[in-house]
Amino acid sequence: MREVRARRVAVIGGGANDEHEVSLASAAAVTRAVEANGMDVVALTIDRSGRWHHGDGGPLPSAEAVALVVSCDVAFPVLHGVNGEDGAAAGLLTMIGVPFVGSPVRAGAIGMDKWVTKLVAQAVRVRTTPGVLVRSAADASSMDAVPPFVVKPTSGGSSNGVTVVRHPGELAAAIELACGSGDTALVESFVTGREVDIALFRDRAGVLRAGAALEIGVADGGVFDREQKYDGTASFTVPARLCPDEHAGVESAARALYDALGCAGVARFDFFVTETGVVLNEVNTTPGFTEQSQVPLMYAATGLGYEGLVRELIDAAEPAA
Template sequence: MSTRVAVIGGGQNCEHDVSLASAAAVRGALDPAKYEPVPLTIRHDGIWLGPESQPLADTKSASLAAALEILGTCALAIPLVHGPRGEDGTLAALCDLAGIPCVGSPLRAGALAMDKWATKLVAEAVGVLTAPGQLVTAPGTVVFDGPVVVKPVAAGSSFGVQLVDRVVDLEPAVRAALELDDRVLVEQVVRGREIDVAVLDGPDGRQVAPPLEILVSEGLFDTETKYDGSASFVLPAELTPSESKELTEAALLVYDALGCRGVARVDFFLTAEGPVLNEVNTMPGMTAASQVPKMFAAAGLSYSDFLDRLIHSAVR
């Protein structure tokens, strides 16, 4: 008998479409001999859609109540809502209150990792370097020490992220980021190689995938370059044994300090001074072409086996 698994996609944030793609990919990759995927989708307006892609009710609260009834028929849930009201621990908390096992990090880890300022504080407390930065809540309150990167504190897929080289561009960049969040991080640019490290928590212990290097011809690995195909990946990244050890140790330190579970992608800049943390994703993109599944594929773990391991970790 197959196990019913709720696969939740969509969401009420700017990563809605990315989340839909992740959910569709996961549903298609689950081994049909083991699992029965049950699709649930959150529309932009917060209305939940059922397995037939129809609204479960006319209001958010009523549709949520109906979604909980469906969740109650499932053995566990895979929440694939990237960004706020999803990856930030919201759905993990919902499942926890409903007594439904949930793939991925719990509320605390999701909330901390989504908050880039809090992540910096946690990383620095365990000895992992981060870029010097300032927390900004209003335009015109930050002193330019460029070049800098302006980013919303709690948004994903690099939405609202801008590289600012001139003081005249700083305030408009902050204003644009404040449209997505009420707090903005302004960080000095770190010169180094962009290296991603993925950690997977499974029933037989943790596994670190081969690191991946991101190559961008110019500028940032921003929303446009993430999805237009212009960036290229080197997998595995060409690292010395010492560099690989430093990155792995730093990734595990941050993973443990935040309290992550399931899978997390820990992004670094590799500099002459060692790894500098960029950010942590507790629910990274999950299509077969996304970075994390590709990284574990390079370690010999197929996409369906990767999902199987995530599910076993949640049930445990």
């Protein structure tokens, strides 16, 4: 095992959003891996109301929580969703001068905004799902496109607030649901194709390393929803069943987006592989990170196990001596 310089790591989980429980699971897995790598862990949790906790203790004053983070060599935030993945955690850690695993503010903020991500993708010639930005259910009355659609919140993750609309009369309710999980929603054309994801991280030597592509088993006409993601019924094929040209298209698009967004740490890029090529679905700059999550499975298929992946990410985050 290669020695890692960091000896004390702050693992931050939870968060004041609807992905709180998912983040707790990711943080618990990262904590186990950090300890298995022989490092000390400072386990910090942000509860649903935004208060900080250390271990199993009660709420901490924010100043005490910051002092604990500052005492560490590296922070490993696994705060999925708003008030974390969206650049909030990166901004705090940058301001207090603690190196951290993951993307900086800009990449997190852009990646969380699915509409802005589309604009960036189009600028670097990565195809995206045709869609429009809407602000309320009233916008449904002015749309003349033909279903099926996928309606989703512009921000957020874990497929919260996502609906497949097959009839025009369902659109207003779907928009209202999506806007309930964020200020705006996207109404996108339903794309027929295989759902294929790939992950990238830049290691300490500056090499951008890809995991194996992963294909998600979804019934025709369905979506990979929250229930499938977390109830253990999801079907993953790793590596994905892609021809060389399809794989090259997926990886090339992911690499272009990783650089254009300014990502760091590990990011997951979700695509549809269609008869006419690769189409971007969305980007996750703080993807789910338990041992059974998609990203660790992708790297395990290349020979890099969970503990090794955590070690590599911490090593890359640690500043040069």
